[in-house]
Amino acid sequence: MNINRLIALSKSVQFGKILTSNARHATKEVTLPNRTIRTHARNLAYAKDLFLGKVNKAECFPYPEIGNEELEEINSFVAPVEKFFTEEVDSKRIDHEAKIPPETLNGLKELGLFGIQVPEEYGGLGLSNTMYARLGEIISLDGSIAVTLAAHQAIGLKGILIAGSEEQKAKYLPKLASGEHVAAFCLTEPGSGSDAASIQTKATLSEDRKTYLLNGSKIWISNGGFADLMTVFARTEVVGEDGVKKDKITAFIVERAFGGITSGKPEDKLGIRGSNTCEVSFDNCPVPVENVIGEVGGGFKVAMNILNSGRFSMGSAGSGMIKKLIEMTAEYAGSRKQFGKNLSEFGMIQEKFAVMAQNAFVMESMAYLTAGMMDRPGVPDCSLEAAMVKVFSSEGGWICVSEALQVLGGLGYTKNYPYERYLRDCRILLIFEVSRTQCSISPFNNRELVIQWVASGLSKAKQYHKYINL
Amino acid sequence: MSRVLVGVKRVIDYAVKIRVKPDHSGVVTDGVKHSMNPFCEIAVEEAVKLKEKKFIKEVVAVSCGPTQVTETIRTALAMGCDRGIHVEVSGKDYEAMGPLQIAKIFAALAKKEEASLVILGKQAIDDDCNQTGQMTAALLDWPQGTFASEVTIDGEKVKVVREIDGGLETIKISMPAVLTADLRLNTPRYATLPNIMKAKKKKIANMKPADLGVDMVSRVEVLRVDEPPTRLAGVKVETVDDLVAKLKANGTI
Numbered sequence: 001m002n003i004n005r006l007i008a009l010s011k012s013v014q015f016g017k018i019l020t021s022n023a024r025h026a027t028k029e030v031t032l033p034n035r036t037i038r039t040h041a042r043n044l045a046y047a048k049d050l051f052l053g054k055v056n057k058a059e060c061f062p063y064p065e066i067g068n069e070e071l072e073e074i075n076s077f078v079a080p081v082e083k084f085f086t087e088e089v090d091s092k093r094i095d096h097e098a099k100i101p102p103e104t105l106n107g108l109k110e111l112g113l114f115g116i117q118v119p120e121e122y123g124g125l126g127l128s129n130t131m132y133a134r135l136g137e138i139i140s141l142d143g144s145i146a147v148t149l150a151a152h153q154a155i156g157l158k159g160i161l162i163a164g165s166e167e168q169k170a171k172y173l174p175k176l177a178s179g180e181h182v183a184a185f186c187l188t189e190p191g192s193g194s195d196a197a198s199i200q201t202k203a204t205l206s207e208d209r210k211t212y213l214l215n216g217s218k219i220w221i222s223n224g225g226f227a228d229l230m231t232v233f234a235r236t237e238v239v240g241e242d243g244v245k246k247d248k249i250t251a252f253i254v255e256r257a258f259g260g261i262t263s264g265k266p267e268d269k270l271g272i273r274g275s276n277t278c279e280v281s282f283d284n285c286p287v288p289v290e291n292v293i294g295e296v297g298g299g300f301k302v303a304m305n306i307l308n309s310g311r312f313s314m315g316s317a318g319s320g321m322i323k324k325l326i327e328m329t330a331e332y333a334g335s336r337k338q339f340g341k342n343l344s345e346f347g348m349i350q351e352k353f354a355v356m357a358q359n360a361f362v363m364e365s366m367a368y369l370t371a372g373m374m375d376r377p378g379v380p381d382c383s384l385e386a387a388m389v390k391v392f393s394s395e396g397g398w399i400c401v402s403e404a405l406q407v408l409g410g411l412g413y414t415k416n417y418p419y420e421r422y423l424r425d426c427r428i429l430l431i432f433e434v435s436r437t438q439c440s441i442s443p444f445n446n447r448e449l450v451i452q453w454v455a456s457g458l459s460k461a462k463q464y465h466k467y468i469n470l
Numbered sequence: 471m472s473r474v475l476v477g478v479k480r481v482i483d484y485a486v487k488i489r490v491k492p493d494h495s496g497v498v499t500d501g502v503k504h505s506m507n508p509f510c511e512i513a514v515e516e517a518v519k520l521k522e523k524k525f526i527k528e529v530v531a532v533s534c535g536p537t538q539v540t541e542t543i544r545t546a547l548a549m550g551c552d553r554g555i556h557v558e559v560s561g562k563d564y565e566a567m568g569p570l571q572i573a574k575i576f577a578a579l580a581k582k583e584e585a586s587l588v589i590l591g592k593q594a595i596d597d598d599c600n601q602t603g604q605m606t607a608a609l610l611d612w613p614q615g616t617f618a619s620e621v622t623i624d625g626e627k628v629k630v631v632r633e634i635d636g637g638l639e640t641i642k643i644s645m646p647a648v649l650t651a652d653l654r655l656n657t658p659r660y661a662t663l664p665n666i667m668k669a670k671k672k673k674i675a676n677m678k679p680a681d682l683g684v685d686m687v688s689r690v691e692v693l694r695v696d697e698p699p700t701r702l703a704g705v706k707v708e709t710v711d712d713l714v715a716k717l718k719a720n721g722t723i
Contacts, residue, residue: 073670076544079505080661086485112663125663 046373047384063365064372066130074134077127081138084111091142094274095421098266100144108179113139113149115177118161122173129312129371136313137320143425144274146317151222151275152176154310156183159231159251162309163294163302168253172229184227186218186254186280187303196233197300201282203234203250205289212236212292214254214285220432225263225276230254231293231306232282238297248297252287260285271424304383311386312374314429315367318393321422322360325404326353328418333407343407352403359396366392394429401426473528475580476517476551477572477590477602478510480535480542484595494694496565497596506542509591511549511658513651516621517589518550518659525623528552530583534567534575536560540674547669548661554674555579559686563679566688568597571679573605578682580610585646587628592617592650603650613643616650 046059066074088107094100108114116132118124127135140146157176160168175181192199201216214234218224232254235247254261264279294302330353333343343349370385405412405419412419482488483503491498506514517529531546533539534557543554557575559567580588588610593600607614615621615630619638622629632639633652661669679686707713717723 076541076548076666077663079545080548080663080666084660107660110662111660116663120667125667 046382047388048381051384059373060369063369064130064375066128066372066375070128070131074131077131077135078138081111081113081135084108085138085141089142089145091144091418091421092415094142094144098268098273099276100148100274104145105148105179108145108149114152114179114182115173116153118153118157118173118177122169122177124173124177129374130368133313133316133367133371136317137323140317140320141324142274143272143422143428147222147272147275147428150310150313151185152183152227154313155185155306156223156227156231157229158306158309159185159293159302160253162305163251164253167290168293172253176229181228182223182226184221184223184230184280185306186221186224186230186232188218188220189216190219196303197249199233199235199249201232201234202247203236203252203287205236206286210289212252212287212289214252214260214282214287217279217281219279220267220277221280222275222277224278224280225266228256230256230261230280232287233299233303236296246297249299249303250296251293251299251302253291253293254282254285254287258285258287270427271421272428273424308383308386309374311390312367312370312382315363315370315389315393318397318426318429319360319363319367321397321426322356322363322400322404325401325419325422326356326360329353329356329404329407332411349407352407355403356400359400363389363393363396390429394426397426397429398423472526473530473583473585474517474520474526474587474589475576475583475585476510476514476529476531476546477576477588478514478531478533478542478546479507479591479594480504480533480539481507481594481596484508490695490697494696496692496695504538504542506545507591507594507596508658509593509595509651509653510546511591512653512655513589513591513649514546514549514551515656515658516618516649516651517587519656520587520621520623521550521552526586530555530585532557532576532579534559534572534679535564543674544666544669545661547672547674548666549659550665551672553672556674556676557682558676558678563686566690567686568688568690569599569601569605571684571686571688572602573609574684575679575682576602576606577609578684580606580612580646582682587645588612588648590648590650592652603648607648610646610648612647614648614650615641615643617652618649619652619654621649621655 046056049056084107089104090101094104112125113135115122115124116127116135117129118126120126136146139149153176157173160172160176164172172181176183187196187199189199189201199216201214201218203212203214205212212234214232216234218232221227221230224230230253232252233249234252236250238246238248240246260283262281262283264281267277269275269277293299330344333349333353336343344353366385366389370382370389373380373385374382401419401423405423408417408419411417414420481504482497482499483505486503489498490496514529514531517526520526521529529551531543531551531554533543533546533554536559540554540556543556547554557579559571576588576590579585588603588606590603590606592603594602603616604614606612615628615632617633618630619633620629620631624642627642627644628647628649629640629642630649632641633654705716707716714723
């Protein structure tokens with residue numbers, strides 16, 4: 001890693017002040033600080049250590065395998081879901097009409113796909129991250145359905161699942177798991193996309209301190225048009241330890257039934273057209289204080305945890321889609337003849353299949369490795385791994401769908417074949433759930449990571465002192 | 471009414487492209503996707519429906535074969551059967567297994583379990599024999615309602631509407647009886663994931679054909695399996711006379 005780039009970035013990061021202030025206290029010639037820079041208390045996960053030049057072998061060798069029993073269980077789940085998707089899901093119609101037919105949604109609800117990770121005691125399937133990733137491979141066959149389900153359970157109700165109180169879980173999870181209520185995740189605002197910490201929606205505490213009044217508007221909300229329950233992030237006034245009043249973000253469980261919520265008209269999108277995306281406005285929407293998820297003022301962390309916990313499934317979804325494309329494209333390449341030979345005998349066509357197979361393999365490996373790490377006991381921090389999965393899978397998916405379409409040439413370009421729909425549907429992967437551009441630089445914005453990185457470099461190389469004396 | 475026995479067979483999935491083994495001894499089954507025979511699904515659905523309508527108390531799913539058939543039994547359990555019976559047959563016996571052996575097993579089980587009805591699919595999509603149901607009824611000396619497209623229980627009798635070449639035939643047979651399900655009998659339900667999880671707790675009993683006193687020796691030997699000849703392109707003709715002329719020239723008429 002280029003030290004110049006690090007320093008350039010460090011200027012925007014506060015750690016520079018810590019180091020430079022130490023340097024200033026010292027005499028003219030810079031000595032290394034006596035006090036060790038306090039690093040993050042908990043043990044690092046795999047990817048973060050990679051940046052520090054360490055390979056945590058225990059995390060990835062052996063590759064996390066699931067037990068035979070779990071494997072059998074997953075296999076028994078896969079068959080009915082595949083059957084449903086091949087027989088009952090008319091992706092072309094969903095894309096054309098820009099909506100998912102109610103019968104299909106009901107079928108999905110009955111299959112149990114609305115509560116895959118909700119624990120059994122709340123009416124869900126209680127499956128592990130690995131199983132969720134496996135089912136994600138099949139669900140990704142239809143982009144709109146995949147996004148609708150993900151918005152509902154990977155982010156919409158995840159807040160309650162990972163940070164909610166027992167009362168909140170018991171009250172809301174059963175209906176969410178059965179699909180009677182659909183959830184949505186409301187964070188993004190017109191002025192706050194990548195910069196999620198700058199949201200302006202306000203939640204003001206009432207006089208009797210029993211209700212918060214929500215005011216503001218959110219955009220790009222999947223399932224926003226019909227969700228019964230939303231995880232909404234808003235700024236609340238918090239009195240800090242020093243007595244100073246600050247506006248910090250808090251996560252709320254908001255029911256549409258509370259009133260004051262209006263949904264805009266569905267966005268007319270390039271892809272995932274069957275998924276409902278719209279603006280959601282809150283006008284003095286009353287939210288009881290019991291509906292705060294976690295702590296007042298701790299919403300940003302909840303948001304980041306929610307997003308990080310679901311992101312890995314993008315890898316398996318992408319690989320499922322690519323595997324399906326390989327299947328369809330191979331059939332074509334093996335039967336279409338030009339210049340007296342099957343397409344499959346031409347080198348450049350073979351290369352396309354190699355690229356697709358490579359990508360599918362890598363995406364699958366990354367996704368299941370991350371899922372396996374997350375399934376381990378304890379609460380590991382797999383945010384970096386998930387980000388890597390997302391970056392690679394979204395780019396890889398886009399490239400592979402394009403290659404697959406290319407093999408079919410003109411036919412791939414028509415609506416008679418699903419390739420153009422897959423292409424339009426997968427473009428969103430590069431954008432949503434934290435855009436790819438933001439995702440790939442976020443490791444470097446991670447303050448503690450940079451501190452450790454430089455600290456380890458400091459202890460070894462004195463020649464950097466002239467850079468530190470900024 | 472007490473118990474219904476439903477037979478389920480694990481076959482190569484209908485969507486898979488079948489390939490013949492290079493030595494022509496059979497069809498490639500290793501690593502190929504298998505699932506429940508579609509007509510067996512219809513049979514299970516009918517049995518579960520009868521239970522939901524309270525005509526019968528218990529549905530028992532039965533399958534014969536190696537360990538893999540337990541997956542098929544689990545699917546039947548997830549669709550609503552109460553328990554399963556796995557009759558273990560493997561190796562050479564499994565390859566040589568045919569309708570007669572199955573019929574003997576089912577006849578023995580029907581007596582052992584005191585079943586009032588045995589419901590099977592009309593045929594399996596791998597061998598298309600369409601014999602097991604009829605043989606089972608014969609061995610038990612029970613009446614049979616085959617190619618059923620509608621089944622109604624009326625006291626001690628069963629009214630069966632059968633699909634036959636000439637149309638539909640309605641018969642009334644007394645129980646205990648053997649029924650075989652045809653395509654239009656019902657639309658099988660999906661085994662939902664919550665039901666699959668519940669099905670894990672249901673019991674599957676294990677037994678061998680010898681336990682039922684059944685001798686698995688086959689009197690049929692498969693000599694050779696070949697792919698059907700590739701279809702030749704057809705010829706379009708303009709008029710009926712042309713057609714007749716071509717057929718005459720062909721030697722067909």
